[in-house]
Amino acid sequence: MMPATTPSATPFATPPLPWEPEIIAFCCNYCAYAAADLAGSKRMQYPANVRIIHAPCTGKIEMEHILDAFVKGIDGILVAGCLEGGCHFLEGNLRAHRRTDRIREMLAEIGVGEARLKMVNLSAAMAPTFVASVKEMVDTVRALGPSPLKEPQQLESEGTL
Numbered sequence: 305m306m307p308a309t310t311p312s313a314t315p316f317a318t319p320p321l322p323w324e325p326e327i328i329a330f331c332c333n334y335c336a337y338a339a340a341d342l343a344g345s346k347r348m349q350y351p352a353n354v355r356i357i358h359a360p361c362t363g364k365i366e367m368e369h370i371l372d373a374f375v376k377g378i379d380g381i382l383v384a385g386c387l388e389g390g391c392h393f394l395e396g397n398l399r400a401h402r403r404t405d406r407i408r409e410m411l412a413e414i415g416v417g418e419a420r421l422k423m424v425n426l427s428a429a430m431a432p433t434f435v436a437s438v439k440e441m442v443d444t445v446r447a448l449g450p451s452p453l454k455e456p457q458q459l460e461s462e463g464t465l
Contacts, residue, residue, distance in 0.1 A: 325379035325445040327354045329438060330369075332362045334392045336384030338428035343435050350438045354382075361385070362423070363396025367403050374416065377454040380445035382437060383423040390427065397425060416452055419444050 331337040337358050343350065359365055362385035370381055383404055385397035401423055408418040422444075424437045 323450060324351075324353045325442060325450070326377070327351075327380045327382060327438075327442055327445060328373055328378050329354050329356045329382040329384055329441075330359050330362065330365050331356055332385045332391075332397070333358065333360050335386040335390070335428050335430075336362075336424075336426050336434065339384075339426045339430050339434040342428065343431035346431055348431060348435045350435045351442045354438050354442065361391065361393045361396035362400035363391070363393055363398075365400060365403070367407055370404075370407055370421065371410075374411070374420070374451065374453055377451060379448075379451045379454075380420045380441055381422075382441045383421070384434065384437065385423065385425055387425045387427050417448055419448060420451065 329336075329340070331340055337356070340356055362383055365383060370383075373381060383400055385400055386392060388397060388401075391397040404421055404423040408421050411420060412418040422437075422441055424433075426433055426437075
């Protein structure tokens with residue numbers, strides 16, 4: 305009879321990967337998404353743990369969308385819209401800015417951390433700025449650690465428990 309081996313005792317077992325934050329970037333169609341697309345066309349690199357969500361306008365991103373993402377365990381959110389005064393829907397990015405400010409206040413109040421949500425304004429030609437904003441967001445959230453709203457089973461599957 306062969307002795308039972310544990311997965312960690314086998315020579316081919318891989319150590320758990322270090323925790324990486326899950327980030328969502330809500331990008332408006334005309335500017336931020338175009339900047340992300342341009343970054344891809346130029347083969348500019350940014351962390352792979354950022355999921356881009358294509359939105360018609362940041363003004364269409366409701367508070368519920370952002371809060372729901374946090375409740376489901378997302379570690380950080382970047383809202384990227386048109387330059388102030390350059391919104392294709394006139395005031396969409398201004399509405400989004402007010403919403404993100406309110407949500408940041410709520411995140412601070414409940415102890416999640418306001419730095420987990422950020423809004424930036426970009427033009428379609430600002431691919432380097434988009435990449436820098438994404439990298440900065442990932443670094444900020446990495447320093448904060450996993451979201452306190454993550455379920456314990458989510459943390460176990462990511463190797464943080």
